[in-house]
Amino acid sequence: MKKSRASKGTILIISLYLVMPLLLTFLYSIFTEWNEVLPNGLTLKYYKEILLDKYFLTSVLRTMLISAIPFILCTSVVLLALYVIIVYHPGWDKYMQMLCNIPYALQGIILAISVLSLYVGAPYPLSNRFVMVVLTYCIVILPYIYRGLKNSLDTVNAKCLIEAAQMLGANRFYAFFKVIVPNILSGISIVAMLSISIVFGDFAIINIIGGSYYQTAQMYLYKKLFSSGQASSVIIVVMFGLTLILSGIVNILNKKKVRNRED
């Protein structure tokens, strides 16, 4: 009994430390001023201001665009590669795994400056900032996409399914993309949410490569940080809300997947 009280205490103290900054940011966003111990003037006017701000909305749209494109690109590229590996060369998987795990160790900042310094003076499509950011994000999310897709393909036993489809007369490529891929859609959507939320929270890469060329919500937030506290807190609450929705969807999908497997 004493022990369970101690563990509850520990959980409460750590939770308090973790939740306090979040809660405070939220409270900050709904009061007009907070110059004394207690805030006063409950208001939603900052929400109205920000949510009607054209610049904020376009920056959120830009963020969504730059999160979605790398996901689509990277998933297609990894699926094509996994097709070759699963169907023809299972032995190559260890090399692919190695290549896909390098970005874990690289961290955003090193990748960003490496790509920027290599391509900044290169010919047109390569030196385009949007292209650079998109392809760098592809590398950042590569480990998560590889692991997610590989796990899903292993669970549905892709190789057997392809052989079965082949016996029924389908060619392998057709079998992979028309039979296997629809079967791992739930796995793909989990990977989608995960990788989009990673890009959503990025500031290092977009600030170093994108700079003033491409304004995302994070960049917008950084600019507002020094002008208005309330506006910043509203932006944070809105963006954090979006991230929570994404990770909430991941959780629901994961639970559904586990339940399906148990059936």
Add this chain to the structure above:
Amino acid sequence: MKLKSRRYLIAILPFLLLVLFYELIPILMIVIRSFQPEGHIGFTFDNYISIFTKRLYQQAVVNSIFVSVISSVIGIIIAFFGAKATNEATSRWRSFFINILNMTSNFAGIPLAFAFIILLGNTGILVLLGKEAGISALADFNVYSVNGLLLTYIYFQIPLAILLIIPTFDGLRREWKEAVLLLGGSPLIYWTRVAIPTIMPSLLATLSVLFSNAVAAYATAYALLANNYSLLPIRISEQFVGDIVQRKEFGSALAVVLMLTMVFATLINNYFVKKSRGGAAR
């Protein structure tokens, strides 16, 4: 005929191109460029020599390692108790806590810096409370300093660390504890002789993840300190973008130093993991 039968290899080409041009070549170029003199081709150690002789950059290396080590060690200690509590708690408390951890692990970078500024900045709520209550530790706290930076780093280490070590705690068997108590040992002996040696390898592995996570962290420090405190990631990015003169070769050397600190941390960690495994086997 042979050519045709290998046509499927086209499918792997996009992957190879992506990895080659945006992962392998860029990193290789950074390493090569770090040995080049500024502005022309050649071979030199000058960039590295100036990192370790100029005070500003020496300081950046020392500060980065200091902040990362301290925040990782404090993070892992808190995580140890957090994961232990999670392991002992009822399932309702457990899922409550894991939800909190999942949620707050998303709270990082600039939002995190902002939250700590309104909490502990010049007119932060805790500072005001401290003034009101006469607690000088709170009233005089300076968030735009190493202490503030450490608080934010510890903040983002905790959820990550706890989530990483909870599974290890779940691997500790109840029977082991019962056996120790049955043989006349105390709970303290159980923890120091059985439990901690068992989970040590995974604690150390987590520690090295935390270190890499902290040493390359950029956004929080950028928003909180800007130029008040010299840190490697900030100094690196300055050499490639921004207002001061760009020095790609020197910046590349700084980036290689950053990568090396991570490699060293992993090597040191592996050494201790091996040692702790050996100890447990004996």
